[in-house]
Amino acid sequence: MTEAGSRAADTRAAEARAIDARAIEARAAGLWLAAQQEIARRSAHEVKNALNGAVVNLEVVRARLARPGAPAEAATGFAETAASQFERVTAYVEALINLARPAHEPADVAAVLRSLHPLLEAAATAHDIQLSVTTFEPGARATSTDAQVTRLVLVAALLAATGRGAHSAECHAALDEEACPAVVVVRVARDGMPPPLDDAVAAVAAEAGVRIAPAPDAITLTFPAAAG
Amino acid sequence: MKHGKILIADDEAAITAGLSAILSDEGYEVDVATDGETALERLSADGYGVILADLKMPKVDGLALLKELAGREIPTECIIITGQATVDSAVAAMRQGAYDYIEKPLNAEKLNRLKALIPKALEKFAVQQKNRELASKLEGLTHYGELTGQSEAMREVYKLIDAVAPSSASVLILGESGTGKELVARAVHQKSERAKGPFFALNCAALPKEILENELFGHEKGAFTGSTNEKPGAFEMASGGTIFLDEVAEMPPDIQVKLLRALETRMVRRLGGKREIPVDIRIVAATNRDLQKALADGDLREDLYYRLAVVEIYLPPLRERVGDLQLLANEFLHRFSQQNGKKIQGFSDDAWEWILSYHWPGNVRDLKNAVERAVVLSRGPVIEAIDVTPRHLRTSGETPGSVTIPVGSSMADARRQLVLRTFASTAGDAARAAKVLGISGDELRAELASLLSPNGTRAAHGDGHRRGDDAEDDDSAAPRRPHPAVGKSAGAKGKPKKR
Numbered sequence: 262m263t264e265a266g267s268r269a270a271d272t273r274a275a276e277a278r279a280i281d282a283r284a285i286e287a288r289a290a291g292l293w294l295a296a297q298q299e300i301a302r303r304s305a306h307e308v309k310n311a312l313n314g315a316v317v318n319l320e321v322v323r324a325r326l327a328r329p330g331a332p333a334e335a336a337t338g339f340a341e342t343a344a345s346q347f348e349r350v351t352a353y354v355e356a357l358i359n360l361a362r363p364a365h366e367p368a369d370v371a372a373v374l375r376s377l378h379p380l381l382e383a384a385a386t387a388h389d390i391q392l393s394v395t396t397f398e399p400g401a402r403a404t405s406t407d408a409q410v411t412r413l414v415l416v417a418a419l420l421a422a423t424g425r426g427a428h429s430a431e432c433h434a435a436l437d438e439e440a441c442p443a444v445v446v447v448r449v450a451r452d453g454m455p456p457p458l459d460d461a462v463a464a465v466a467a468e469a470g471v472r473i474a475p476a477p478d479a480i481t482l483t484f485p486a487a488a489g
Numbered sequence: 490m491k492h493g494k495i496l497i498a499d500d501e502a503a504i505t506a507g508l509s510a511i512l513s514d515e516g517y518e519v520d521v522a523t524d525g526e527t528a529l530e531r532l533s534a535d536g537y538g539v540i541l542a543d544l545k546m547p548k549v550d551g552l553a554l555l556k557e558l559a560g561r562e563i564p565t566e567c568i569i570i571t572g573q574a575t576v577d578s579a580v581a582a583m584r585q586g587a588y589d590y591i592e593k594p595l596n597a598e599k600l601n602r603l604k605a606l607i608p609k610a611l612e613k614f615a616v617q618q619k620n621r622e623l624a625s626k627l628e629g630l631t632h633y634g635e636l637t638g639q640s641e642a643m644r645e646v647y648k649l650i651d652a653v654a655p656s657s658a659s660v661l662i663l664g665e666s667g668t669g670k671e672l673v674a675r676a677v678h679q680k681s682e683r684a685k686g687p688f689f690a691l692n693c694a695a696l697p698k699e700i701l702e703n704e705l706f707g708h709e710k711g712a713f714t715g716s717t718n719e720k721p722g723a724f725e726m727a728s729g730g731t732i733f734l735d736e737v738a739e740m741p742p743d744i745q746v747k748l749l750r751a752l753e754t755r756m757v758r759r760l761g762g763k764r765e766i767p768v769d770i771r772i773v774a775a776t777n778r779d780l781q782k783a784l785a786d787g788d789l790r791e792d793l794y795y796r797l798a799v800v801e802i803y804l805p806p807l808r809e810r811v812g813d814l815q816l817l818a819n820e821f822l823h824r825f826s827q828q829n830g831k832k833i834q835g836f837s838d839d840a841w842e843w844i845l846s847y848h849w850p851g852n853v854r855d856l857k858n859a860v861e862r863a864v865v866l867s868r869g870p871v872i873e874a875i876d877v878t879p880r881h882l883r884t885s886g887e888t889p890g891s892v893t894i895p896v897g898s899s900m901a902d903a904r905r906q907l908v909l910r911t912f913a914s915t916a917g918d919a920a921r922a923a924k925v926l927g928i929s930g931d932e933l934r935a936e937l938a939s940l941l942s943p944n945g946t947r948a949a950h951g952d953g954h955r956r957g958d959d960a961e962d963d964d965s966a967a968p969r970r971p972h973p974a975v976g977k978s979a980g981a982k983g984k985p986k987k988r
Contacts, residue, residue: 306545309572313594314503320600321510339510342503389547 712761
């Protein structure tokens with residue numbers, strides 16, 4: 262093959278890879294939209310509960326302080342409850358905004374989990390499931406996987422684990438230093454057989470280099486760690 | 490404090506605390522349940538006029554709670570609190586009997602609406618509570634446990650059950666077949682302190698001697714050929730409860746001896762066994778036999794009789810409680826119409842004539858079967874006389890039985906009996922009855938109409954008249970107490986006859 266021919270072949274291959282990447286990106290974007298809707302649907306009750314708690318307690322404060330000569334103490338506890346409920350609402354709203362923001366490259370598994378945690382927890386409550394996500398500092402768990410695909414796979418795994426039929430679910434992410442190259446392993450476990458990951462999500466994940474290993478009580482996701 | 494208790498069922502502590510404060514400030518007594526299951530427990534244990542229930546709750550959600558409230562017939566008015574996304578469910582809740590629903594979040598406007606709704610819901614609850622109390626009082630006049638009847642005779646039975654049930658005394662129920670002896674036995678059990686214990690019914694006439702003995706006392710392994718396992722008897726199994734021995738006078742004499750011993754010592758020994766097993770049993774026995782005769786013939790041991798008949802309850806035959814016929818017939822009609830999915834409005838006048846004049850030899854069971862058959866076979870909205878007439882009386886052309894008119898009866902009573910019996914004997918054929926009576930069809934119809942009118946019915950079947958019927962029924966197969974005060978029975982059993 263001539264040098265020109267070789268360059269042309271490289272160009273075609275690069276173009277093909279770019280087309281593949283765009284296709285994955287497009288499919289991931291569609292699936293992400295569906296996942297967002299599912300989170301919003303499942304967490305709506307909890308979000309409204311928080312808002313309701315805040316409003317009802319504020320009404321108590323207003324009514325009690327409106328009484329002539331009413332002591333401030335009669336309303337203090339309710340004001341505190343209202344404040345705490347507004348904090349809950351704030352956390353939910355921030356998480357909802359994070360859902361809609363574009364994903365940052367490179368994706369950090371820990372940061373994604375932390376930003377979505379309040380909503381995922383609220384979504385789990387819809388099925389009476391207690392979700393605990395291990396707290397850790399972000400930074401060391403960056404992955405080379407496309408950021409959009411990363412958060413899609415994480416959310417899909419957590420939604421599957423917090424579907425009906427369990428009482429509790431746990432999510433734990435760790436950097437496996439012994440693996441070569443190093444990988445970020447996320448284990449989503451629950452006290453019952455988790456439903457399988459959605460086929461379309463699993464296909465996008467596989468194409469993006471994420472390994473998915475289902476087990477009787479857990480889904481293990483292995484992301485390639487970002488270089489450096 | 491305003492009248493009315495409110496239960497808030499929600500898993501959100503912040504909401505329940507706020508709502509409690511708002512409603513308490515309004516003067517209501519407020520309690521909180523953090524899930525649907527707890528709410529149900531509290532509602533079952535205590536009376537709440539209103540429950541504010543979140544549609545989404547752990548364990549039992551708002552819709553399931555409404556279903557349970559309806560299923561368990563727990564009186565309360567339910568206001569559902571729901572998120573906007575579940576308005577469809579709220580509408581479903583309304584269909585299931587919720588009083589109203591309010592959407593979250595409960596801002597000032599919605600809280601004001603809630604405050605306005607609660608007094609109305611409490612008022613509805615209070616009105617319905619009064620209705621329930623009235624219905625319960627009315628029910629108490631006509632029903633007792635599973636027994637139905639408002640006649641003086643049945644009220645006496647209820648009083649006797651009330652008096653005897655709390656004691657541990659043995660009870661002997663006397664009554665013809667089909668009068669409801671087992672229902673009385675169950676009522677005695679249910680009203681006693683043994684109600685939580687087992688109720689064990691055995692028909693002594695239905696079982697061969699060996700099996701009856703085995704059923705009563707049980708057996709040890711190897712007691713007889715084929716007894717590969719030990720088996721406790723009714724006395725052991727019903728310990729702490731009540732044994733009902735139906736048709737006790739049919740019990741073979743040697744088992745009567747064992748029964749007597751068990752009653753005296755409160756100990757039983759299994760067949761093939763050596764050890765005495767203590768039992769804590771109350772015996773309720775029943776018989777449809779003429780006890781005077783059964784004792785005289787040696788069919789029932791006198792010592793056993795005195796042991797069983799610490800208290801006797803005499804259950805009158807249906808012909809002695811004519812005042813209950815309409816109540817019973819209507820109740821059976823309602824029950825069997827529902828069971829068979831039929832919309833039957835009632836009985837025709839002719840059918841009532843038949844029901845009120847027939848002497849129902851099989852008693853309540855006989856009436857029940859007749860109404861069930863009529864409902865099943867009926868094609869129209871009304872049950873006709875032919876539907877409730879037993880087949881053998883429809884086709885046999887049987888002549889009417891005699892009419893006994895006690896001395897002291899009025900001419901009106903005598904005429905009434907003659908008209909009713911003749912009419913019944915023709916299976917409701919007014920033309921034939923008129924011909925037999927020698928009166929015109931119009932006269933007969935006028936006579937029947939006056940008997941069917943409320944006053945006429947009372948006059949014909951009220952307590953005053955029943956005494957006359959009793960005298961006439963002396964030739965019936967009614968069981969008699971073996972006391973000298975009670976008249977002797979001729980015990981004649983004949984073909985079904987009309988009153």
